[in-house]
Amino acid sequence: MLTQQEDKNLLKETLTFWNQLTHTQQDMLIESAASGSYEKGTILHSADYECIGTLIVKSGSLRVYMLSEDGREITLYRINEGEVCVLSASCVLQSITFDVYIDVVSDCDLIQLCSKAFASIIEGNVYAEAFTYRLTTERFSDVMWAMQQILFMSFDKRLAIFLLDEAASLHSDEIKLTHEQIARLMGSAREVVTRMLKYFSSEGYVELSRGIVKIMDKNKLKSLI
Numbered sequence: 001m002l003t004q005q006e007d008k009n010l011l012k013e014t015l016t017f018w019n020q021l022t023h024t025q026q027d028m029l030i031e032s033a034a035s036g037s038y039e040k041g042t043i044l045h046s047a048d049y050e051c052i053g054t055l056i057v058k059s060g061s062l063r064v065y066m067l068s069e070d071g072r073e074i075t076l077y078r079i080n081e082g083e084v085c086v087l088s089a090s091c092v093l094q095s096i097t098f099d100v101y102i103d104v105v106s107d108c109d110l111i112q113l114c115s116k117a118f119a120s121i122i123e124g125n126v127y128a129e130a131f132t133y134r135l136t137t138e139r140f141s142d143v144m145w146a147m148q149q150i151l152f153m154s155f156d157k158r159l160a161i162f163l164l165d166e167a168a169s170l171h172s173d174e175i176k177l178t179h180e181q182i183a184r185l186m187g188s189a190r191e192v193v194t195r196m197l198k199y200f201s202s203e204g205y206v207e208l209s210r211g212i213v214k215i216m217d218k219n220k221l222k223s224l225i
Helices: 005-014 023-032 115-124 126-152 155-170 179-186 190-202 218-223
Strands: 034-038 043-045 054-067 073-079 101-113 206-209 212-215
Touching (some): 023 115, 155 179, 155 212, 190 206
Antiparallel strands (some): 054 101
16 A cells, blocks of 8 residues: 555556546555565566556666567567556456566666556546556557567667667766677677677777766767667
């Protein structure tokens, strides 16, 4: 149960259908929700885990990804502060028939909405149902963008987009990720990432040091896209 007023306020602000709920439904959400903190690298959801319900990110960020048959991770999209993760509630959304994985990119504070309570509200409130499926549709647009990059974009464009997106998300030109971590996030091989980063470095786009990629010229990276 949520006890902090700031958590209750965030719930009301994030769930735009809140005012269309009955008082009983509002109380049900508050009583069945929980607040928690998770460290970077924590796996929140996988094919082997039980449904964890809908997540609201208070701070930090999450990564939603799939695993290919050969074990490569394919990042679909990120969930940042103030956003809602609905694909974690695959047990609620019966139309989701594939497995997604969710891990913590940076230390997170989350509000977790009980899947059973949320499912009950979706079934009984058309506004809640519309909100949930709108979010799902928006996320599938992100999924299609990720697939478009993998299938149709050259790797230099993909890497440029990745570095610029990371810098924007972190509000810093220093990206503290190893080549192995970048490869995992992009669903590629470390050797491919290293080769392209070395090329970017030789052209003055980035500066490389142990565990850090520093963007030196954003305009040149943008020119690749």
